[in-house]
Amino acid sequence: MIDVMMFLLVFFVLISLNVLPALGLKVTPPSAARPDQILERKKVMLTIDNDGNLFVDGTPVAADDLTANLTNLKTNADASGQPLTLVIAGDAEVGLQHLVDVLEAMKHAGIPSSSIVAKAR
Numbered sequence: 001m002i003d004v005m006m007f008l009l010v011f012f013v014l015i016s017l018n019v020l021p022a023l024g025l026k027v028t029p030p031s032a033a034r035p036d037q038i039l040e041r042k043k044v045m046l047t048i049d050n051d052g053n054l055f056v057d058g059t060p061v062a063a064d065d066l067t068a069n070l071t072n073l074k075t076n077a078d079a080s081g082q083p084l085t086l087v088i089a090g091d092a093e094v095g096l097q098h099l100v101d102v103l104e105a106m107k108h109a110g111i112p113s114s115s116i117v118a119k120a121r
Contacts, residue, residue: 042082044073048090052098063101070109089117 047055054061061069070086077084086106090099099116106114 040082041085042077042080043085043087044070045087045089046102048088048094048098048102050091050093052094054102066102067105067108070105070111074109074111083113084111086111086114087117088114 045057047058049055052063054063054066056066056069056073074084088099088102103114
């Protein structure tokens with residue numbers, strides 16, 4: 001019985017070593033004179049709860065301080081060479097005005113891209 005178990009273990013290890021690398025295709029990309037670098041984006045989560053309170057990466061932020069907070073985050077992201085993307089998650093019951101205020105603060109802070117989190121119906 002132990003021999004059968006060892007045989008199965010060795011069989012699965014050898015198969016996994018040969019199958020896992022085959023999941024990605026091995027290709028040699030063409031060369032270019034000046035290829036663009038793929039920049040990793042820094043993502044910041046902005047949450048709006050059902051009372052309209054704002055949270056940036058889990059830290060409460062006053063609506064009046066949001067533009068300054070986002071400007072500071074963008075400055076830090078620019079210094080590190082990572083573009084900033086704002087991910088907006090809000091409660092389904094939050095009024096549209098809160099989202100418009102967040103988008104306006106984002107525009108004043110100079111953040112060019114954002115995403116809005118939603119769940120499938």
